[in-house]
Amino acid sequence: MQIKYGLIGGSGRMGKEIELLLGESGHKCVLKYDVLGEWKSGDPEIIIDFSMPQALNNTLGYVKKYKIPLVIGTTGLSEEQLNTLNTMSQDFPIVQSYNFSVGIQMLLKCTEILKENLPGWDVEISETHHRFKKDKPSGTAIMIKNLIGREVNISSLRLGNIPGNHTVSFGGLGEVISITHSATSRRTFTEGVLKSVLFVMNKKNGLFSFNEVLFQK
Amino acid sequence: MQIKYGLIGGSGRMGKEIELLLGESGHKCVLKYDVLGEWKSGDPEIIIDFSMPQALNNTLGYVKKYKIPLVIGTTGLSEEQLNTLNTMSQDFPIVQSYNFSVGIQMLLKCTEILKENLPGWDVEISETHHRFKKDKPSGTAIMIKNLIGREVNISSLRLGNIPGNHTVSFGGLGEVISITHSATSRRTFTEGVLKSVLFVMNKKNGLFSFNEVLFQK
Amino acid sequence: MQIKYGLIGGSGRMGKEIELLLGESGHKCVLKYDVLGEWKSGDPEIIIDFSMPQALNNTLGYVKKYKIPLVIGTTGLSEEQLNTLNTMSQDFPIVQSYNFSVGIQMLLKCTEILKENLPGWDVEISETHHRFKKDKPSGTAIMIKNLIGREVNISSLRLGNIPGNHTVSFGGLGEVISITHSATSRRTFTEGVLKSVLFVMNKKNGLFSFNEVLFQK
Amino acid sequence: MQIKYGLIGGSGRMGKEIELLLGESGHKCVLKYDVLGEWKSGDPEIIIDFSMPQALNNTLGYVKKYKIPLVIGTTGLSEEQLNTLNTMSQDFPIVQSYNFSVGIQMLLKCTEILKENLPGWDVEISETHHRFKKDKPSGTAIMIKNLIGREVNISSLRLGNIPGNHTVSFGGLGEVISITHSATSRRTFTEGVLKSVLFVMNKKNGLFSFNEVLFQK
Numbered sequence: 001m002q003i004k005y006g007l008i009g010g011s012g013r014m015g016k017e018i019e020l021l022l023g024e025s026g027h028k029c030v031l032k033y034d035v036l037g038e039w040k041s042g043d044p045e046i047i048i049d050f051s052m053p054q055a056l057n058n059t060l061g062y063v064k065k066y067k068i069p070l071v072i073g074t075t076g077l078s079e080e081q082l083n084t085l086n087t088m089s090q091d092f093p094i095v096q097s098y099n100f101s102v103g104i105q106m107l108l109k110c111t112e113i114l115k116e117n118l119p120g121w122d123v124e125i126s127e128t129h130h131r132f133k134k135d136k137p138s139g140t141a142i143m144i145k146n147l148i149g150r151e152v153n154i155s156s157l158r159l160g161n162i163p164g165n166h167t168v169s170f171g172g173l174g175e176v177i178s179i180t181h182s183a184t185s186r187r188t189f190t191e192g193v194l195k196s197v198l199f200v201m202n203k204k205n206g207l208f209s210f211n212e213v214l215f216q217k
Numbered sequence: 218m219q220i221k222y223g224l225i226g227g228s229g230r231m232g233k234e235i236e237l238l239l240g241e242s243g244h245k246c247v248l249k250y251d252v253l254g255e256w257k258s259g260d261p262e263i264i265i266d267f268s269m270p271q272a273l274n275n276t277l278g279y280v281k282k283y284k285i286p287l288v289i290g291t292t293g294l295s296e297e298q299l300n301t302l303n304t305m306s307q308d309f310p311i312v313q314s315y316n317f318s319v320g321i322q323m324l325l326k327c328t329e330i331l332k333e334n335l336p337g338w339d340v341e342i343s344e345t346h347h348r349f350k351k352d353k354p355s356g357t358a359i360m361i362k363n364l365i366g367r368e369v370n371i372s373s374l375r376l377g378n379i380p381g382n383h384t385v386s387f388g389g390l391g392e393v394i395s396i397t398h399s400a401t402s403r404r405t406f407t408e409g410v411l412k413s414v415l416f417v418m419n420k421k422n423g424l425f426s427f428n429e430v431l432f433q434k
Numbered sequence: 435m436q437i438k439y440g441l442i443g444g445s446g447r448m449g450k451e452i453e454l455l456l457g458e459s460g461h462k463c464v465l466k467y468d469v470l471g472e473w474k475s476g477d478p479e480i481i482i483d484f485s486m487p488q489a490l491n492n493t494l495g496y497v498k499k500y501k502i503p504l505v506i507g508t509t510g511l512s513e514e515q516l517n518t519l520n521t522m523s524q525d526f527p528i529v530q531s532y533n534f535s536v537g538i539q540m541l542l543k544c545t546e547i548l549k550e551n552l553p554g555w556d557v558e559i560s561e562t563h564h565r566f567k568k569d570k571p572s573g574t575a576i577m578i579k580n581l582i583g584r585e586v587n588i589s590s591l592r593l594g595n596i597p598g599n600h601t602v603s604f605g606g607l608g609e610v611i612s613i614t615h616s617a618t619s620r621r622t623f624t625e626g627v628l629k630s631v632l633f634v635m636n637k638k639n640g641l642f643s644f645n646e647v648l649f650q651k
Numbered sequence: 652m653q654i655k656y657g658l659i660g661g662s663g664r665m666g667k668e669i670e671l672l673l674g675e676s677g678h679k680c681v682l683k684y685d686v687l688g689e690w691k692s693g694d695p696e697i698i699i700d701f702s703m704p705q706a707l708n709n710t711l712g713y714v715k716k717y718k719i720p721l722v723i724g725t726t727g728l729s730e731e732q733l734n735t736l737n738t739m740s741q742d743f744p745i746v747q748s749y750n751f752s753v754g755i756q757m758l759l760k761c762t763e764i765l766k767e768n769l770p771g772w773d774v775e776i777s778e779t780h781h782r783f784k785k786d787k788p789s790g791t792a793i794m795i796k797n798l799i800g801r802e803v804n805i806s807s808l809r810l811g812n813i814p815g816n817h818t819v820s821f822g823g824l825g826e827v828i829s830i831t832h833s834a835t836s837r838r839t840f841t842e843g844v845l846k847s848v849l850f851v852m853n854k855k856n857g858l859f860s861f862n863e864v865l866f867q868k
Contacts, residue, residue, distance in 0.1 A: 103392040106334060110327040110396065117323060122565050124591040131556050131605070155589035157558040159605025161835055171565070171593025174405030175320040179327065180395045184812055184835075188391030339782050341808040348773050348822070372806035374775040376822025378618055388782070388810025401595055401618075537826040540768060544761040544830065551757060608839030609754040613761065614829045622825030 003197065006031035006044035006066075008059050009051025013132070014073065014189065018048060021190040022197075033058060044068060046197060053077050060088060069093040069200040071193060073100060075139030086207055093203035097210035098139030100192025105211050107166065107181045111147055114170050114177065122171040123148055126155040129164050144168050220414065223248035223261035223283075225276050226268025230349070231290065231406065235265060238407040239414075250275060261285060263414060270294050277305060286310040286417040288410060290317060292356030303424055310420035314427035315356030317409025322428050324383065324398045328364055331387045331394060339388040340365055343372040346381050361385050437631065440465035440478035440500075442493050443485025447566070448507065448623065452482060455624040456631075467492060478502060480631060487511050494522060503527040503634040505627060507534060509573030520641055527637035531644035532573030534626025539645050541600065541615045545581055548604050548611065556605040557582055560589040563598050578602050654848065657682035657695035657717075659710050660702025664783070665724065665840065669699060672841040673848075684709060695719060697848060704728050711739060720744040720851040722844060724751060726790030737858055744854035748861035749790030751843025756862050758817065758832045762798055765821045765828065773822040774799055777806040780815050795819050 005022065009015045010032045019029055030042035034051065049059045049072040056077070063070050072085070075098050085096055115123075125148075127141045137154040144166065145152050163186055169178040183189070192210060199213045208216075222239065226232045227249045236246055247259035251268065266276045266289040273294070280287050289302070292315050302313055332340075342365075344358040354371040361383065362369050380403055386395040400406070409427060416430045425433075439456065443449045444466045453463055464476035468485065483493045483506040490511070497504050506519070509532050519530055549557075559582075561575045571588040578600065579586050597620055603612040617623070626644060633647045642650075656673065660666045661683045670680055681693035685702065700710045700723040707728070714721050723736070726749050736747055766774075776799075778792045788805040795817065796803050814834040821828050834840070843861060850864045859867075 101392055102335070103387075103389065103394040106331055106387075106394055109330055109334075113326055113330070114323055117326075118319070122593045124562075124593055126560070126589060126591065128558075153591070155560060155591060157560065157587070157589060157603070159556045159558055159603055159610055161607045162605065162610065163835070169591070169593055170320075170323075171596065172320065172405075173595045174400065174402045174408070175318055176397075176399045176401065176594055176596065177320040177323055178397045178399075180393075180397070182393045182395075183391065184393065184814070185391045188389075191391070339810045341779075341810055343777070343806060343808065345775075370808070372777060372808060374777065374804070374806060374820070376773045376775055376820055376827055378824045379822065379827065380618070386808070386810055388813065390812045393810055393813065401597070535826055536769070537821075537823065537828040540765055540821075540828050543764055543768075547760055547764070548757055551760075552753070604754075604757075606754065606839075608834065608836045608842070609752055610831075610833045610835065611754040611757055612831045612833075614827075614831070616827045616829075617825065618827065619825045622823075625825070 003027040003201065004030045004042055004045050005197070006033070006047045006062055008033050008047065008049040008055055008062075009074070010034055011036070012050060014050040014186065017186045017190045018050065018193055021187070021194060025194060031062070033062075046071065046201060048193065048197065049074050053081060056081050056084070060084070063088065063092050067092070069203065071095045071196045071200055073097060073193065076135050089205060089207035091205055093200045093205050093208070095196040095200045095208045095210065095213055097196075098143050099189070100196065100210050101181070101183060101188045102192065102214060103181045103183075103188070104140055104166070105214055107168065107179050108143065108147055108211070110179050111144060111168050114168075114179075115148055118170050118172065120172075123152045124155070124169045124171070125152055125167070126157065127164070127166045128157040128159055128162050130161040131158045132161075133158065138164070138166070140164070140166055220244040220418065221247045221259055221262050222414070223250070223264045223279055225250045225264065225266040225272055225279075226291070227251055228253070229267060231267040231403065234403045234407045235267065235410055238404070238411060242411060248279070250279075263288065263418060265410065265414065266291050270298060273298050273301070277301070280305065280309055284309070286420065288312045288413045288417055290314060290410065293352050306422060306424035308422055310417045310422050310425070312413040312417045312425045312427065312430055314413075315360050316406070317413065317427050318398070318400060318405045319409065319431060320398045320400075320405070321357055321383070322431055324385065324396050325360065325364055325428070327396050328361060328385050331385075331396075332365055335387050335389065337389075340369045341372070341386045341388070342369055342384070343374065344381070344383045345374040345376055345379050347378040348375045349378075350375065355381070355383070357381070357383055437461040437635065438464045438476055438479050439631070440467070440481045440496055442467045442481065442483040442489055442496075443508070444468055445470070446484060448484040448620065451620045451624045452484065452627055455621070455628060459628060465496070467496075480505065480635060482506075482627065482631065483508050487515060490515050490518070494518070497522065497526050501526070503637065505529045505630045505634055507531060507627065510569050523639060523641035525639055527634045527639050527642070529630040529634045529642045529644065529647055531630075532577050533623070534630065534644050535615070535617060535622045536626065536648060537615045537617075537622070538574055538600070539648055541602070541613050542578065542581055542645070544613050545578060545602050548613075549582055552604050552606065554606075557586045558589070558603045558605070559586055559601070560591065561598070561600045562591040562593055562596050564595040565592045566595075567592065572598070572600070574598070574600055654678040654852065655681045655693055655696050656848070657684070657698045657713055659684050659698065659700040659706055659713075660725070661685055662687070663701060665701040665837065668837045668841045669701065669844055672838070672845060676845060682713070684713075697722065697852060699844065699848065700725050704732060707732050707735070711735070714739065714743055718743070720854065722746045722847045722851055724748060724844065727786050740856060740858035742856055744851045744856050744859070746847040746851045746859045746861065746864055748847075749794050750840070751847065751861050752832070752834060752839045753843065753865060754832045754834075754839070755791055755817070756865055758819065758830050759795065759798055759862070761830050762795060762819050765819075765830075766799055769821050769823065771823075774803045775806070775820045775822070776803055776818070777808065778815070778817045779808040779810055779813050781812040782809045783812075784809065789815070789817070791815070791817055
């Protein structure tokens with residue numbers, strides 16, 4: 001099955017990697033939209049958005065126009081924008097996540113366990129990324145913080161071209177337990193995007209997390 | 218409530234720390250047994266054994282003689298010795314664990330989740346301890362390996378006076394997730410021993426893990 | 435040789451550890467000064483100050499009154515206070531450092547090598563300490579930053595009762611090199627203080643770093 | 652300047668990356684030799700060997716036949732083979748190293764400092780690489796061990812597709828200092844190979860380390 005997709009933010013790092021992997025898998029980019037404007041060679045069956053929050057309205061315009069699903073990994077969305085996605089998902093199937101790796105989903109599951117079993121322990125989050133990363137802290141670090149559900153310090157380091165490391169640590173008097181996820185290539189994320197595309201193409205509507213893509217039967 | 222306890226292996230590092238904490242908590246050592254022989258000033262209500270595998274028979278002799286519970290943290294027990302403990306536990310309550318820290322229990326819980334969700338990923342265990350540690354690999358590393366349930370490489374490092382670090386890593390193509398536990402003092406372990414002592418004093422019989430001490434209602 | 439010393443800040447964590455080690459080594463505390471006031475049983479031959487910056491004037495008063503050396507490890511001193519120490523050192527021998535461990539001196543030496551050989555690489559400093567630490571970032575992290583000699587981000591984490599970890603990382607495109615120092619007990623620091631005391635007792639005057647205590651012939 | 656080079660071991664991971672970078676830099680592969688045999692389209696001006704120890708004789712045959720320099724990064728060479736390279740270098744310029752990254756050279760420099768200043772401390776080396784790596788321990792870990800100059804334990808971990816991490820740790824009573832190098836892509840190494848090629852093309856003869864390539868004026 002060849003999927004014709006539209007790509008928002010195709011000139012960024014993730015955009016290029018997505019186009020590479022989806023191309024290798026036999027899928028075809030028929031619409032692009034980024035700061036240079038729109039380029040189009042056909043009608044998309046799905047929209048993939050890895051761009052900036054300010055592009056969201058335009059993205060949703062495509063979803064409505066072609067009545068198609070959306071996979072969105074753009075970080076830094078506002079509360080209001082997340083609400084808009086929620087409302088839109090009554091009519092369209094949407095996968096929204098700040099991180100599309102299996103390992104990060106595992107880090108979140110383990111974090112939940114530590115949070116429940118270690119009340120009163122100190123918590124620290126830290127993340128290290130390449131020097132070109134624009135947002136700080138990372139969307140994934142924010143996901144972890146939201147999961148902890150209280151005020152937690154996030155340390156953000158920028159070094160060379162590290163694809164992305166995240167650590168969450170719980171410290172008690174006498175011991176520390178830490179969970180660290182390291183991406184060794186961006187391929188990890190694009191494979192998660194491809195999984196999400198295949199998942200959402202078969203849905204009628206609804207807002208899905210990447211966790212649901214992975215574990216929903 | 219003051220508990221009168223017997224301590225097997227009291228001249229070792231853990232033995233001394235146990236005596237310190239139990240003393241601070243108002244309990245009293247009335248019997249000691251180690252390489253120098255037996256010392257006794259009263260009848261114990263419980264036996265605590267943090268010694269060597271070869272002392273087990275003598276330890277079980279005390280349990281039978283005084284008809285009292287046992288908390289045992291001795292590492293390197295053989296399959297046969299574990300079976301003996303199991304049989305003994307029909308008549309006496311016993312807590313047996315290679316590690317008495319809450320954080321290690323959390324590491325084990327998280328390891329179980331990773332093991333179930335990441336089939337086909339590579340697994341590596343590593344542990345770092347002080348230069349004086351006699352067994353290699355550590356009993357805790359063996360617990361982790363047994364939980365994984367297949368052949369896994371264990372790297373053992375010996376450095377200075379590190380109380381004890383354990384890491385289990387799962388590696389896929391494109392990402393690695395690791396869980397690390399670091400003990401910052403031996404107090405962590407002795408508090409677990411104290412919890413186990415209080416727990417097992419109220420039991421009739423049965424073989425309990427430290428996980429059950431922590432989470433059994 | 436028994437040294438009679440005065441201790442400023444004796445009720446803090448470091449103060450207590452210093453008193454413990456110096457006592458074990460046969461030295462005697464004859465004067466104490468902290469928030470509770472002064473306690474005195476004799477004339478000190480040296481002053482040791484591990485307190486707060488606001489106590490400095492009082493400390494220097496003792497040095498002048500008894501005409502004795504000073505070892506000071508108080509963190510957070512102002513530029514002006516450091517200048518005062520410098521002036522005082524024309525008449526009295528003074529050891530001033532934010533960190534009294536051999537390993538940290540090694541970390542600084544290695545950092546200097548990386549700084550000289552890896553121009554253009556990104557640099558990040560991070561430090562993790564126990565939840566009770568009052569200053570943030572640590573004095574040692576500031577020492578590392580000053581050595582780098584340009585604007586560098588410092589991440590400060592507070593977890594459980596970790597004695598103190600420091601990491602400096604240099605990141606290029608394609609590789610990262612990091613140096614990490616972990617204190618496993620406060621004894622490391624107090625032994626450095628003892629070395630400094632013995633060193634400074636034989637000096638006429640001058641302001642010395644802990645590096646000079648270790649490596650000056 | 653276009654360099655015509657011969658590549659021994661071109662079908663391996665490093666071989667492919669070298670061909671890619673040297674191609675981007677305008678250089679041309681005119682001879683290849685690997686398990687499939689020889690392929691040739693011109694006379695090489697230099698030989699680059701990233702293959703297996705058993706290919707060395709054949710490699711040296713090319714060097715003698717065309718009277719050209721050699722850059723060799725093959726790991727696992729025997730004492731005898733290293734002696735042969737030494738003898739050959741009286742007539743031909745040769746760069747031999749088990750690791751062509753700047754960061755690893757820095758790790759070696761820092762290790763030397765720690766070794767000299769921390770006698771009596773415990774030392775541990777560990778290395779983590781992708782699951783496809785054939786040799787164990789890595790050639791770089793052996794370089795570090797040789798530098799330490801005494802028996803040191805090396806822990807080797809194999810996880811996913813990690814390009815390569817090396818850590819050397821020194822542990823004293825009370826503190827640990829570690830230096831870690833992480834390659835985030837193989838590009839690091841191929842750029843070192845290119846530097847070595849340009850360096851050795853201008854030499855008459857001699858056996859050079861990668862350290863000399865980087866720092867010899």
